[in-house]
Amino acid sequence: MKIALSLFDGMSCGQLALQRAGISVDYYLASEVDQYAMTVAKKNFPETEHIGDVREVDGTSMVSPFILMGGSPCQSFSFVGKKKGMATTEGEEITTLDRYLELKREGFRFEGQSYLFWEYVRILKETKPKYFLLENVRMDKKWEKVISDTLGVVPLYIDSKLVTAQTRYRLYWTNIPGVEMPEDKGLTLSDVWDPECENISERMLKKIPGTLSHKKAWSSCKTLEDKAGCLTTSGQGISNSSATNIWVNGQYYRPSVLMCERLQTVPENYTEGVAKGQRYKMLGNGWTVDVIAHILSHIPEEEK
Secondary structure (H helix, E strand, C coil): CCEEEEECCCCCHHHHHHHHCCCCCCEEEEECCCHHHHHHHHHHCCCCEECCCHHHCCHHHCCCCCEEEECCCCCCCCCCCCCCCCEECCCCECCCHHHHHHHHHCCCCECCCHHHHHHHHHHHHHHCCCEEEEEEECCCHHHHHHHHHHHCCCCEEEEHHHCCCECCEEEEEECCCCCCCCCCCCCCHHHCCCCCCEEECHHHHCCCCCCCCHHHHHHHCEECCCCECCEEEEEECECCCHHHCEEECCEEEECCHHHHHHHCCCCCCCCCCCCHHHHHHHHHHCCCHHHHHHHHCCCCHHHC
């Protein structure tokens, strides 16, 4: 029995990546709590078995999975966040699984959500998968080292811009052997452009945080020859700053949901079925599928 166990599964980009890499599994178990993301996952993959909150998953009762994968929450690591890393609300930094489990048993509260990395580690140790994959954002070297020392591997540094028209620099820890950098496809916004993108008037533009004037907005705006900024969970998929609007034929535009799906290399209309704002949010939270598929493609052929 071949099982894929996905933690922080979101809209199930992991299943898309497995398919794209030509890897078949008998069961796909997904730990997720966002109802909108789960709705999209179920729509596209009806056989998905959602197993609830990662903090409640009992790995000791599971058959050892073929692969464990997940992108644990990044907000407390991100350079645009609070950068508090993994800590209690009282400020104690957590650098080992044993200490985390002790604090959890004692009922301590934790800062943000990035501490959930330790739940990934707990389940990794309990389930003992053949392969594992963890994704997260760029972070202080201190926390990168804690994660690397815990997992026993150093991360791959891959920018999604190699496989799509979006700049999205991420770290990937895995024991899949021989993973190399993907080839640069040379894609730009012109390759994912959607004529249905929303036009932004100059009056609206001046209301967007970070935009002080038409001149400033024009000088920093993306064109179809550029890469998009990194998709986020705020605004409309791409953060609401002048540097992430798109300048086409003398007009400013915001990216459509369809365009964001293309930027994340998700099938077109994959996120249909929930509110527009939720679609942008889950795309900002999700993986660039082609990057994950590239990593998974290095699993030996005889094991796929």
